[in-house]
Amino acid sequence: MNKRILPALAAFFLSVPVLAGSAADGRWEALAGRYLDEMPAHSPVGATGMGDHRYDGELDEITPEARARWVAFLEGVQGELASIDRDQLARANQVDYALLAHSIESSLWSTKELQAWAWNPVRYSGTAGGAIYSLMAREFAPLPERLSHVADRLEKLPRFLEQVRATLVPERVPKIHAETAARQNRGVLSILDNMVKPSMDVLSRGERKRLVDAMETATAAVEEHQTWLDETLVPRAEGDFRVGKEIYDKRLAFSLHTPLTREELGKRSAAEFHRVRREMYDVATVIYKEQYPLAELPAEPDEAFRQVIIRAALEVAYRDLPARDAIVETAKAQIDQTTAFVRENDLVWVPDDPVEVIIMPEFARGVSIAYCDSPGALDTGQKTFYAISPIPEDWTEQQVRSFLREYNVWSMQNLSIHEAVPGHYLQLAHSGRYASTLRAVLQSGTFIEGWGVYAEQFMVDEGYNGGDPRQKLIALKWLLRGVTNAMMDQAIHVDGMTRDEAMDLMVEGGFQEEREAALKWIRAQLSFAQLSTYLVGYLEHVDLRAEVETAWGEEFTLRKYHDTLLSFGSPPVQFVRALLLDLPIPD
Numbered sequence: 001m002n003k004r005i006l007p008a009l010a011a012f013f014l015s016v017p018v019l020a021g022s023a024a025d026g027r028w029e030a031l032a033g034r035y036l037d038e039m040p041a042h043s044p045v046g047a048t049g050m051g052d053h054r055y056d057g058e059l060d061e062i063t064p065e066a067r068a069r070w071v072a073f074l075e076g077v078q079g080e081l082a083s084i085d086r087d088q089l090a091r092a093n094q095v096d097y098a099l100l101a102h103s104i105e106s107s108l109w110s111t112k113e114l115q116a117w118a119w120n121p122v123r124y125s126g127t128a129g130g131a132i133y134s135l136m137a138r139e140f141a142p143l144p145e146r147l148s149h150v151a152d153r154l155e156k157l158p159r160f161l162e163q164v165r166a167t168l169v170p171e172r173v174p175k176i177h178a179e180t181a182a183r184q185n186r187g188v189l190s191i192l193d194n195m196v197k198p199s200m201d202v203l204s205r206g207e208r209k210r211l212v213d214a215m216e217t218a219t220a221a222v223e224e225h226q227t228w229l230d231e232t233l234v235p236r237a238e239g240d241f242r243v244g245k246e247i248y249d250k251r252l253a254f255s256l257h258t259p260l261t262r263e264e265l266g267k268r269s270a271a272e273f274h275r276v277r278r279e280m281y282d283v284a285t286v287i288y289k290e291q292y293p294l295a296e297l298p299a300e301p302d303e304a305f306r307q308v309i310i311r312a313a314l315e316v317a318y319r320d321l322p323a324r325d326a327i328v329e330t331a332k333a334q335i336d337q338t339t340a341f342v343r344e345n346d347l348v349w350v351p352d353d354p355v356e357v358i359i360m361p362e363f364a365r366g367v368s369i370a371y372c373d374s375p376g377a378l379d380t381g382q383k384t385f386y387a388i389s390p391i392p393e394d395w396t397e398q399q400v401r402s403f404l405r406e407y408n409v410w411s412m413q414n415l416s417i418h419e420a421v422p423g424h425y426l427q428l429a430h431s432g433r434y435a436s437t438l439r440a441v442l443q444s445g446t447f448i449e450g451w452g453v454y455a456e457q458f459m460v461d462e463g464y465n466g467g468d469p470r471q472k473l474i475a476l477k478w479l480l481r482g483v484t485n486a487m488m489d490q491a492i493h494v495d496g497m498t499r500d501e502a503m504d505l506m507v508e509g510g511f512q513e514e515r516e517a518a519l520k521w522i523r524a525q526l527s528f529a530q531l532s533t534y535l536v537g538y539l540e541h542v543d544l545r546a547e548v549e550t551a552w553g554e555e556f557t558l559r560k561y562h563d564t565l566l567s568f569g570s571p572p573v574q575f576v577r578a579l580l581l582d583l584p585i586p587d
Contacts, residue, residue, distance in 0.1 A: 001371040001419070001449070024088035028097065031080050032438060035100075042070050045127050048134040050441060051378025056135060057152030060127055062117060062163045071111055078104050092436065094585040095568075095575045099442040106254040114247065119172035119239050121181035121229070122367075122526060124164045128157065128222075129188045129363025136195040138375060138382045143202050147211060150196055154214035157188075158221035165228055170236035176525045178237035180366045182229040187363025189222055241525040248493045248528055255529040256446050256536050257572040262490055269486045269535060273509070276480045280511075281306045283476060284313035286469045291316060307508075314477070314511060317470040320409040324400060327388055330409065331357045334416040335386070341464055342422050348562035351429040353381060355420060360387040367523055369407070369516075370415055372424035377440035380432040384425045386416075399515055406513035410465075410474040417459050418452040418478075422562075427451045430566035443570035445530065450537015450573065451566075453482050454545075457538075458558070477511055482534035484510040485520070489531040492524050540573035544580070551581060 040047035044055035060066075081104070086097045110116065116123060131153045135146045170178075192215055200208050243251070249262055260268075285297055288309055298305065322330045335355065342350055360370070369389050375382035391400055407415065417423055427448065431440055456475050465471040484505055491497035497505075499521055506517035524531060544565075549556045568576050574586050 001368045001424075022088050022090070024085050025090055025093055027084050028089055028093055031077065031084070032096075032100075035077060036437075038073070042066075042073065045131045045134065049130060049376050051140070051376035051380075051382075053140065056141075056146070056149040059131055059153045059156040059160050062124070062160070062167050067111060067117065071108065074104050074108050074111075078108070091579070091585055095571055095579070096436055096438045096442075098575070098585065098587060099439065099571060102254070102257055103442050109250060109254070114251070117167060118169045119174070120177055121164070121168055121173060121233065122177055122184065124160075124168075125181050125184035125187065125363055128160065129184070129191060129361060131157075132188055132191045132196065133361055133363070136191065136199070137373075137385065138379060140379055140382060143199055144207065147196070147199060147203060148207060151207075151211045151214040154211075154218040157218040158224075161221050161225040165225070168233065170233050170238075172239045173233060173237040174239040174241035174525065175234070175237045176241055176522065177239075178229065178234045180522070180526060182226070182234055183366055184363050185226050185229055186222060187361060187365070189219060190362040192218070242496065243493050243528050245494045248490065251529040252490075252532065255533060257444060258446065258536060258540065258574060260536060262494070265486060265532060265536065266490060268539060269483055272483045272535065272539075273480070273487065276476055276483060277306070277310075277509075280310050280473060280476045280480065283469050283473045284310045287313035287316050287473065290469075310473075310511060313469075313473055317410045317474055318405045318408050321404045322407070322409055322412060324391055324404065327391075327407070327412070328357050328359065330412050331386065331388060331416050331420075334413055335420045338413075338417055338421045338459070338464070341459070341462075342426075345462055346559045347458070347462060348422050348426065348559060348566070349430070350421065350426060353425075353429045354383040355386060355425050356383055357386045357388065360389040365389050367526055369519065370419055372419045372428070374425065374428040375432070377432070377437045384428070386419050386425065395515075402513045402515040406516040408474075410468075410470050411478070413465065413471060414456050414475055414478045417456050417464075422459070423452040423455045424448060427455075427566055428570070430563075431570045434567065434569035436569065439569040439571055444537075444572040446533040446537040446540070447570045447573055447576070448537070449533045450539075450541045453479065453534050453538035454541040462558075479538070480510050481506075481512065482538060484512075485524075485531040486535040488524060489528065493528045537573065544573055544577050547577070548580060 040052045040055055041058075043060050044058035045060050047053070047055045078101070081097065081101055084097070086094055089097060132150055135150050135153070140146075196211070196215070200211060203211060252262055252265075281301070288297070289295060291312075297309070301309070335357070339350055342348060364371075364387070371387050373385040373387055375384060391403055395403070419425065431443065434440065456478055460472050460475040488497055488502050488505055492502060502521055502524065503514075503517050506512045506520060507514065510517075512520070545561065548561055552561075564580060565576060568579050577583065578585050
């Protein structure tokens with residue numbers, strides 16, 4: 001999972017695009033330049049995350065007046081966009097124009113109609129934690145300067161949390177959102193303990209005292225907010241986490257930015273579900289026969305028999321488990337291994353940008369097991385973080401065992417491929433080198449997540465880990481996870497799928513362990529449409545590669561294709577297709 005801090009605010013920032021020429025291009029550049037200059041003030045925390053440090057000492061406002069200013073700004077830009085003839089722009093600018101128009105429409109809908117600001121407290125946990133974390137995680141400025149801005153924001157935190165309490169409508173908040181926010185709230189204090197306090201020696205006595213006072217003020221505010229979360233919000237939260245057909249379909253269209261409808265996605269998901277399970281069986285028989293060479297398997301097995309053989313083969317992979325406290329070290333070693341394989345086989349250019357495997361910050365836990373936190377669009381060259389959530393201390397031995405079985409050594413290989421090399425870290429490093437910062441900021445999650453899943457599959461297809469069938473089987477299990485994600489995403493929010501039904505789909509249909517499925521059920525309640533991006537993006541990448549292989553013929557190589565594909569940044573795949581094959585730019 002790719003995770004920039006506060007990804008919902010990515011649409012707030014732009015940069016000047018490239019390839020100007022016509023008068024229309026000049027007007028476009030002027031509008032983009034004004035957008036870049038004025039937009040960061042609407043979200044100082046988002047600005048820091050994307051590398052604009054003009055507002056590092058400020059903290060977001062979430063009042064009705066702030067939302068009105070945001071809407072007015074968007075509508076103003078939208079009006080100016082409408083006056084520019086997109087067909088007169090250079091092709092690269094046509095792409096960025098389409099991305100901006102789509103993003104503004106999405107942001108206006110989210111603010112006016114979805115109104116998550118009134119019912120989703122998790123977004124505010126991310127803002128509070130990200131406000132401090134984004135200042136401390138990367139060395140974009142001298143440490144004393146960054147610590148001074150930490151003090152600035154901590155001093156403003158009581159005001160921010162007071163605005164949160166005034167903005168949220170408890171009766172609209174789903175219980176799962178309230179409970180997750182309550183668990184995340186104190187995460188900002190762990191950042192103070194783990195990142196800020198150990199760094200204070202660089203400050204003068206006066207600055208140190210100011211920071212200490214600010215931390216005390218912020219701690220009191222966080223504890224006051226915790227009391228409100230526990231005693232007011234959680235008991236009164238009675239919103240429905242299921243958003244329904246109308247909202248789901250609208251968000252799905254904004255998230256995917258493809259012509260694919262929910263109904264079409266449902267059909268492709270069902271077809272992929274059966275295809276991947278059949279392929280898993282074929283691989284499982286290889287593993288099974290290695291274990292039981294005298295066994296005779298039926299020529300036409302029924303589904304029950306296939307299920308048993310696949311599970312038996314998975315048990316062989318589950319023999320190789322990382323130690324409970326060695327997950328981070330395992331991931332570090334695997335990045336070295338995947339990087340060496342990609343280079344040796346000349347699959348795609350590998351950047352030298354720094355990447356570090358870390359324990360996931362507390363304020364970000366509760367949504368996914370891992371994510372890739374790449375530097376912001378204006379902080380290129382800064383460190384990328386591959387964050388992994390630790391195993392909760394209060395889990396039983398049975399729960400820990402379930403988690404480690406799911407994230408066995410073979411599965412950890414797949415995770416590291418997806419999040420790091422040649423997945424998110426590598427792809428986003430390529431993307432950051434594209435000349436238009438606008439495109440980096442308005443990146444497509446569907447392209448990014450689809451590339452991550454595609455990377456898992458092509459690594460195995462190219463013989464990663466010696467072509468071991470256990471790696472192939474686990475990679476297919478992960479692909480099946482993406483399929484079930486898409487299936488239950490719409491089934492939960494539109495069709496009313498229950499927890500038992502979702503667990504059955506994941507555990508029996510997708511061969512997931514109980515802990516993975518239980519955590520995914522929570523994630524599916526906290527979000528909608530995002531879980532579909534993995535499968536949709538993967539299918540688009542597969543379809544595009546097949547089309548380009550045909551078009552290029554004997555000139556096609558994986559290295560050439562991958563480098564060219566990633567050279568356009570991270571727009572939706574339909575735009576990359578147009579650029580790769582010299583086709584008309586989609587609307």
